[in-house]
Amino acid sequence: MESAPxxxxxxxxxxxxxxxxxxxxxxxxxxxxSCGACLPECPNDAISxxxxxxxxxxxxxxxxxxxxxxxxxxxxxxxxxCCIPDPNYVETKEQLLAKKDRIHPNG
Amino acid sequence: xxxxxxxxxxKSTHLHVYSSFTIPxxxxxxxGTMLRDRGWDVRVYIEDVAPVDMKEVLSADIVGISTLTSTxxxxxxxxxxxxxxxxxxxxxxxHVTFLPDEALDFADYVVRGEGEETLFELIDAMEGRGExxxxxxxxxxxxxxxxxxxxxxxxEDLDSNPIPDYGLxxxxxxxxxxxxxxxxxxxxxxxxxxxxxxxxxxxxxxxHSIERVIEEIRVNNPKYVFFADDLFTANRKRTKxxxxxxxxxxxxxxxxxxxxxxxxxxxxxxxxxxxxxxxNVFIGFESINPQTLDLFNKRQxxxxxxxxxxxxxxAGIRIHGMFVVGADTDDKDTxxxxxxxxxxxxxxxxxxxxxxxxxxxxDFDHFYATGNRELLYKDWSLYDxxxxxxxxxxxxxxxxxxxxxxxxxxxxxxxxxxxxxxRRDYYSTxxxxxxxxxLKNWRRENQGFLxxxxxxxxxxxxxxxxxSSRNPRTNRVGVPRFILDSELGSGLVAFFAxxxxxxxxxxxxxxxxxxxxxxSRIRGKVDCIVMPVMxxxxxxxxxxxxxxxxxxQWLAQHKQSAPTAVSLFLDKQDGSLYSSLAQLGAFFTxxxxxxxxxxxxxxxxxxxSPSTAEEIKPxxxxxxx
Numbered sequence: 001m002e003s004a005p006x007x008x009x010x011x012x013x014x015x016x017x018x019x020x021x022x023x024x025x026x027x028x029x030x031x032x033x034s035c036g037a038c039l040p041e042c043p044n045d046a047i048s049x050x051x052x053x054x055x056x057x058x059x060x061x062x063x064x065x066x067x068x069x070x071x072x073x074x075x076x077x078x079x080x081x082c083c084i085p086d087p088n089y090v091e092t093k094e095q096l097l098a099k100k101d102r103i104h105p106n107g
Numbered sequence: 108x109x110x111x112x113x114x115x116x117x118k119s120t121h122l123h124v125y126s127s128f129t130i131p132x133x134x135x136x137x138x139g140t141m142l143r144d145r146g147w148d149v150r151v152y153i154e155d156v157a158p159v160d161m162k163e164v165l166s167a168d169i170v171g172i173s174t175l176t177s178t179x180x181x182x183x184x185x186x187x188x189x190x191x192x193x194x195x196x197x198x199x200x201x202h203v204t205f206l207p208d209e210a211l212d213f214a215d216y217v218v219r220g221e222g223e224e225t226l227f228e229l230i231d232a233m234e235g236r237g238e239x240x241x242x243x244x245x246x247x248x249x250x251x252x253x254x255x256x257x258x259x260x261x262x263e264d265l266d267s268n269p270i271p272d273y274g275l276x277x278x279x280x281x282x283x284x285x286x287x288x289x290x291x292x293x294x295x296x297x298x299x300x301x302x303x304x305x306x307x308x309x310x311x312x313x314x315h316s317i318e319r320v321i322e323e324i325r326v327n328n329p330k331y332v333f334f335a336d337d338l339f340t341a342n343r344k345r346t347k348x349x350x351x352x353x354x355x356x357x358x359x360x361x362x363x364x365x366x367x368x369x370x371x372x373x374x375x376x377x378x379x380x381x382x383x384x385x386x387n388v389f390i391g392f393e394s395i396n397p398q399t400l401d402l403f404n405k406r407q408x409x410x411x412x413x414x415x416x417x418x419x420x421x422a423g424i425r426i427h428g429m430f431v432v433g434a435d436t437d438d439k440d441t442x443x444x445x446x447x448x449x450x451x452x453x454x455x456x457x458x459x460x461x462x463x464x465x466x467x468x469x470d471f472d473h474f475y476a477t478g479n480r481e482l483l484y485k486d487w488s489l490y491d492x493x494x495x496x497x498x499x500x501x502x503x504x505x506x507x508x509x510x511x512x513x514x515x516x517x518x519x520x521x522x523x524x525x526x527x528x529x530r531r532d533y534y535s536t537x538x539x540x541x542x543x544x545x546l547k548n549w550r551r552e553n554q555g556f557l558x559x560x561x562x563x564x565x566x567x568x569x570x571x572x573x574x575s576s577r578n579p580r581t582n583r584v585g586v587p588r589f590i591l592d593s594e595l596g597s598g599l600v601a602f603f604a605x606x607x608x609x610x611x612x613x614x615x616x617x618x619x620x621x622x623x624x625x626x627s628r629i630r631g632k633v634d635c636i637v638m639p640v641m642x643x644x645x646x647x648x649x650x651x652x653x654x655x656x657x658x659x660q661w662l663a664q665h666k667q668s669a670p671t672a673v674s675l676f677l678d679k680q681d682g683s684l685y686s687s688l689a690q691l692g693a694f695f696t697x698x699x700x701x702x703x704x705x706x707x708x709x710x711x712x713x714x715x716s717p718s719t720a721e722e723i724k725p726x727x728x729x730x731x732x
Contacts, residue, residue: 033406035296035310037342074342078296078312079406080369 008044022095025058027086031079038083039072044103047073058089062100065093108147113167116138117174117181118154122549124458124542129155130288130333131279134173134200136362138226145227149275157278159185165192171215171226174200176465177491179298183213197229201307202487205466207246211253214640217246218256218309221262221293221501222279231551256286261308265315272325284328291349295337296365296618299393299403301431303467306335312341317349324358331386332362339364343376350379361386363427368392368411373419380424387425387455390415395445395582398436404469406504416452425455426536430579431492432511433462435500439703446514450523455535456542457513457518460492462499480681493549494556498603501706503689505560506699512546519543563686568693571635571671585629585636585670588656595677599637602688605705606695609636630670634694637670638662642679 024029028038032053039047041052046060056073063069091099114135123251131153139151150167152159164170170189174182179202183389186196186279190213199218203210219672225244231237239247244259252318254664262268280471281287292310315323324332353359359382366388380388392412393405400407420425428449432442442459446459447455454576457554464471474480475497483504484496493511494505502510519542525534550557572580584603590596590610600610613629613636638659644652662669673691685706 026304033296035312035341037312051424065475072344076340076342078341078343078367078369080372100275 011063014091016089022085023063023065023088023091024085024087025061025091026056026063026083027058028054028073029082029084030058033073033079034105035078037076037078037088040102041072044100056083056086058086059099060103061089062096062103065096066100110161110168111148111150111166112139112142112149112169112171113164113169114142114152114173115164115182116153116155117159117172117178117183117185118489119175119177119491120181121177121491121493122545123177123493123543123731124460129153129284130286130335131156131276132173133271133288133335134222135171136273136276137268138171139275139484140221140269140272140606141223141227143272143275144269150159150277151275152277153279155366156276160277161188164189165194167194169195169197169230169238171197171199172211174198174202175216176202179210179487181488182521183210186213190322191338195233197226199226201303201465204307205303205471206225207255208253208302211248215248219244219246220259223262223268230660246616261294261311261313265313266319269567270319272328275382281327283327286333287329288333288335289320289323289326289327290335291315291339292336292341293642294341296341297338297404297406298469299391299405301403301462301465303471304472308337312338314342314345317345317352320349321356321358324353324360325356327700332360334362334364336364340370342374343370343373347376347379350376350383353383354379356568357487359384363387363389365389365391368407368415368675371415372411377418377422377542385424387427388419389427389429391428393431393439394434394441394587395448396434396437396441397432399434399441400596402434402436403431413452415453420453426451426452427604428457428488430457430459430513431462433457433495433499433502433507437499438501438707439506439700441515442507442510443517446518449518455527455532456538457515457602458492459515461495461507461511463490463492463494463496465490468697474680481683484722489556492551495560498686500682500685502682502703503560503564503699504682505557506703507566508557508560512549515542516546519546564689564699565693565697567635567671567673567690572693581632581634582608583633584608584691584694585611585613585633587639587654587658588614589651590637590639590675598713601712602705603691603695605708606692606701608695630654630668633670635671635673636669636689637691639677640674641677645678650670654728679692 016080030053032068034053036049036054039049044060044062045090046057048057071083077083116132116135121659135151135153139149143149165183172182174188182198186198191197196214197216197218198210198214199222200591203217204219207219210217216229218229218724225242225575228237228242232239232242239245239249240256241255246253246255248254273279273287294311295302295304295311296310298305298310361384363386368390370388393403393407395412396410397409400409416426430445432445445459446457462470464475468509475482480497482497483603484494489496492709495508499503499507518541524536524539524543527539586599590599592608603610611629611633630717639655641648641652662672673687675687688706689702692699692705696702
């Protein structure tokens with residue numbers, strides 16, 4: 001058993017650096033179990049506890065751009081296909097960066 | 108001289124799937140470590156590891172006992188012995204957390220929920236440095252009254268607990284055993300209806316820091332780690348960070364953990380699991396039946412099970428498949444099909460646990476604590492997932508128990524074991540062989556229990572045949588006319604016809620007793636009669652209920668001369684109706700599969716019949732649900 005990450009892992013990490021084309025706000029689907037794991041992870045405080053499930057404010061969601069490689073809500077969510085891109089909010093990377101600068105004017 | 112604290116984790120009195128693999132639960136080890144750090148002379152006995160030395164127990168200043176539901180009777184016996192010797196007994200664990208009143212009958216103190224804070228506040232209070240009334244999570248005696256203080260909030264800062272010291276466990280040698288368990292988190296965000304984990308540890312997912320987990324692996328240096336988390340991958344980001352650190356530090360013993368199917372769908376996580384030396388995963392598939400998955404609130408589909416199996420097989424990570432069988436939506440076929448699929452999927456090992464209403468689970472609260480459903484057994488030692496303790500809806504408790512064991516026997520067959528050997532997967536071969544052996548012993552040990560369950564189905568029929576030995580068999584069953592006129596009537600006639608028996612109607616005796624002849628006339632012409640039972644009359648059913656009552660009275664007065672009466676439970680929420688039908692069916696066939704087929708076909712017939720589908724009366728709900 002090798003102790004370093006395998007080749008597959010390196011490939012996978014490399015693939016994550018590929019250029020992403022479509023950016024969208026993240027939405028929480030109705031299979032949310034309201035565990036609240038996502039709440040403290042969002043760098044923009046875009047997530048709030050709704051009834052019955054948690055909700056993401058699309059005006060505040062930047063897909064974690066500028067903070068993390070991937071949306072943190074999806075990364076910590078115990079359910080797959082719960083924190084998913086919202087096709088109603090397609091944005092460009094530039095728009096998301098501008099949004100991030102607006103939310104965090106001091107960087 | 109230091110005062111002595113003895114901690115005991117009693118073992119189950121019955122054999123169970125983990126009998127041959129002792130992975131100790133951490134509670135007593137952690138508490139023992141904390142006590143030792145505070146200057147106590149500590150002994151820790153985990154009965155699955157080494158026998159309890161009663162001399163040590165009875166020379167302690169305080170004894171602490173940790174209990175699960177299935178070990179509760181054993182724990183209570185020990186508590187009584189210790190209490191009789193005048194030594195204070197503290198009891199803790201899941202079972203007593205939810206039933207502290209019961210536990211106080213045997214112990215002086217009950218520590219409810221997580222014990223590490225409560226226990227030490229209790230010790231302080233016992234030594235005069237605090238008040239019992241103020242200790243959250245404690246139940247205790249005040250004079251002759253049982254008092255329950257408010258619950259204690261869940262512990263947030265898990266890292267403040269010391270690393271559990273396995274060296275305290277009598278008879279344990281990590282290097283010899285090669286394995287330990289490490290808890291990296293507590294709690295589960297899901298709410299499966301059969302599970303008591305969220306009730307005990309909450310939905311919030313509380314985690315140890317990664318540094319702490321790394322340190323715990325380093326200190327113990329085992330060959331294999333079982334991560335004792337209820338759901339190791341609840342927070343995938345954090346699991347990835349942990350596995351990356353293990354790899355970076357070169358601390359990659361073989362490991363296993365309890366996970367869900369979703370884990371397989373995150374390629375990065377799967378790669379990291381492989382790279383960090385994941386040996387096997389314990390997946391709570393729970394059921395191959397989509398309806399059952401929904402009923403359990405598992406939030407998982409059959410398709411996801413299949414996909415996850417493929418992914419783990421491809422990654423070369425062995426799977427221990429965990430299933431819960433016997434839900435109201437299951438029948439025997441579901442159970443045997445589970446074992447067949449598990450073989451097809453080449454799972455390394457499986458456990459088919461019989462659905463068990465554990466105190467603290469939503470099922471227990473909704474069905475059994477309310478009295479909506481009846482428990483067949485209240486001996487907690489039977490609550491180990493290998494004994495049917497309630498009536499399922501589509502089979503008898505006997506068939507459920509037989510199928511759960513029988514299907515595991517199918518899985519651990521010589522054919523499957525030799526297949527593992529052919530693949531040169533010697534570890535799996537060994538595990539499977541061990542399980543086969545265990546099942547054989549289980550059968551021997553539980554023959555009496557299975558016999559008892561069987562007799563609940565066949566007893567009436569066997570009695571009936573004996574008492575009417577002078578009368579020839581008629582292959583006929585007497586059914587009250589008012590039942591035949593009800594919605595249930597056509598179903599019953601069809602059911603008995605499928606068993607090769609015919610229905611003889613009889614008129615119910617009139618309350619004033621002037622014409623009971625109709626019923627008395629059928630004596631000798633039928634093998635048994637159907638005695639409908641309803642617990643209470645609902646609106647619109649008063650007349651129906653009255654007829655049942657007068658029939659009941661008549662039968663009570665004519666016990667000697669009446670044909671054998673079999674109760675047909677009409678309005679119970681559990682599987683009583685099915686059990687009744689099986690008892691009736693047993694008069695005409697020994698083959699319970701035939702009874703089941705007849706039942707299934709009858710229900711299918713009712714469902715497709717347009718006249719009854721729309722306006723089902725309450726009495727029929729049982730037969731069609």
